[in-house]
Amino acid sequence: MSPNEGRPPTQAERSRSRREQILDAAFHTFTRRGYRDTVMDEIAAAADTSKGGVYFHFPTKEAIFRELVRTTANRLAAKVEQAVAEHTDPIARADAALRTVLATFAGHRTMARLLFVDAMGAGRVFNAETNALHDRFAGMIASYLDEAVSAGAIPPIDTALSGVAWFGALNEVVARWLLVDEAPPLETAYPTLRALLLRSVGVDEARIADDSAGSVP
């Protein structure tokens, strides 16, 4: 563990933990109320501090939101890349990516909400951000598809557009799941979505039926 155990925490430590606390509170508030409808006093209250306290650690509301989106996206991307790295077969890799995203979102509704609902609802200022975010994930998918193409697993296609379409399909399924009240578990959509997407890029029917899926933690 850390080198010092039952010791009064230093100022820097307390400061960092306070920061995290505020970030956490902001995350929850943003995901519940959306960016624009979240009031700084609410974040402060949820973080058991005051508005002044929040503004001591962060310069603006926007900065908090940006940091949250960035780190959340990073976390997800890391998870996906890790899952993908466990496979070498290109189709299995694409498949792993899909499965990981779905599983992650299924486990953390709020995470998905922040990335895909609020990021849109945050207003035009964030369009560049959102755009980059979507590009990033669509690009990830496209690169896996590229691998699959050059490995001869699927016929040559417009992988960029396919990446966008895959992402869009995924996004919509997740978004629908987020917005509907009595939502059936997201994982139930996986087999169908998997088949749909793999078919769309011309994967063999035989390969699609072969469900050699590993489990996701």
Next chain:
Amino acid sequence: MSPNEGRPPTQAERSRSRREQILDAAFHTFTRRGYRDTVMDEIAAAADTSKGGVYFHFPTKEAIFRELVRTTANRLAAKVEQAVAEHTDPIARADAALRTVLATFAGHRTMARLLFVDAMGAGRVFNAETNALHDRFAGMIASYLDEAVSAGAIPPIDTALSGVAWFGALNEVVARWLLVDEAPPLETAYPTLRALLLRSVGVDEARIADDSAGSVP
């Protein structure tokens, strides 16, 4: 034409045209600035009237927006249904729907923006609205897919989820096109997207290659 030509317009006529004028102005302002960033004074100015004038014809900002979304969605749905009605073959019908949406959006960037970008950015209040809108179009797609299934043109699949996925893919492609500055014409995406989507629901490769597409006005 209308029964009376070079005659001073009646009060009711002027009122209606003023209403349209305001609706038009609101449409353009909403699509340029987004719902939240649009100010009533801006709408009034764009409509060559005053805030009071706007509020004479509409009770709230929200009412204007709702009406715009509703009528815009109706117009699009009508176009699609009309295009679909010209075909009997289920695949051709689904195809026509896709083509129409793409062509319509290509011709009216702003229309797409209102329906799919602003409707999300309008805040949580409109979630129900947006949800219903997405459901409506996903449902339309699903019903065409259902036809295709019962006609034996494609294997039995989860058409509801496929509709959602199709719509999501379409939506994302359009959204990307809307947000990128140097956008290549949207129609260039059509052949690829068509192939992608049709393949995803198991249409024969032969049928996909057969591009018996009619033209869209």
Next chain:
DNA sequence: ATGCACATACCGACTGCTCGGTCGGTATCG
């Protein structure tokens, strides 16, 4: 240890501004 000087962390009343909506008034039409 004790006192002191300074920094860090935090507080909450207040400010300044934005913006949806109102209201008393005016003009034009029928």
Next chain:
DNA sequence: CGATACCGACCGAGCAGTCGGTATGTGCAT
């Protein structure tokens, strides 16, 4: 003379961000 259409100054609520203040460390000299 209504009624309908329109005007724009004004109201008031909401809210991001500020600022003067307090309290709690932290380093250092005595």
